Amino acid sequence: MRLVIARCEVRYSGRLTALLPVATRLIMVKADGSVLVHSDNGSYKPLNWMMAPCRLRESSPSPEAAAMGVAAVWTVQNDKTTDRLEIDIHEMLSDSAFEFGVDPGLVKDGVEAHLQALMAEQITVLGEGHTLVRREYPTAIGPVDILARDSRGGTVAVEIKRRGDIEGVEQLTRYLELLNRDPLLRPVAGVFAAQEIKPQARVLATDRGIRCVVLDYDAMRGVDDVESRLF
Incomplete structure (x- = not known):
């Protein structure tokens, strides 16, 4: 599990389009490749996400984007569809990785x-x-x-x-x-x-x-x- 806290802008494209303007958010990258973007409110539900199977690619911003304060660009592409999540990182506040191991799953009564x-x-x-x-x-x-x-x-x-x-x-x-x-x-x-x-x-x-x-x-x-x- 990778947990990143960053000032970022998030764009989603595919079956629909959505934009999250620049703000401080938590980005979760799970071991299966899923990427979820959370805010500090809205309970447990992410603001946007890309479920596995998908691929995360980190790249440098274009000169135009860099001039607007973008430090890095994350592109998350779904392997089965044209759905894409693009995250412009303006400022990285925290970047941590943890190894969870195998989860036993939910044990029902x-x-x-x-x-x-x-x-x-x-x-x-x-x-x-x-x-x-x-x-x-x-x-x-x-x-x-x-x-x-x-x-x-x-x-x-x-x-x-x-x-x-x-x-x-x-x-x-x-x-x-x-x-x-x-x-x-x-x-x-x-x-x-x-x-x-x-x-x-x-x-x-x-x-x-x-x-x-x-x-x-x-x-x-x-x-x-x-x-x-x-x-």
């Missing part, structure tokens, strides 16, 4: 882990015609619980929780933003699945076009006969 395994086996709880692509689909910010295909072949990303709250919806939103940058996957639909979904989380998910699915843990385990219920 027993119920969430079992729900994920059960859904992978019973993927049609999402709807007839759904098929499993894989569990723990890797992204630059962590694994998506389940990646599936719907009956029309569209990509579906599923986040599974025991109790679904707003943070779970935010987590799935971040995954969807990354996955929808991949031309081989997009458009990617989101499903927020939980045993219980809080009302605020359901409202937020619906507002963002994310489908909510309530999971019956006992029925999925085969210990509850739903056909014999009175209610």
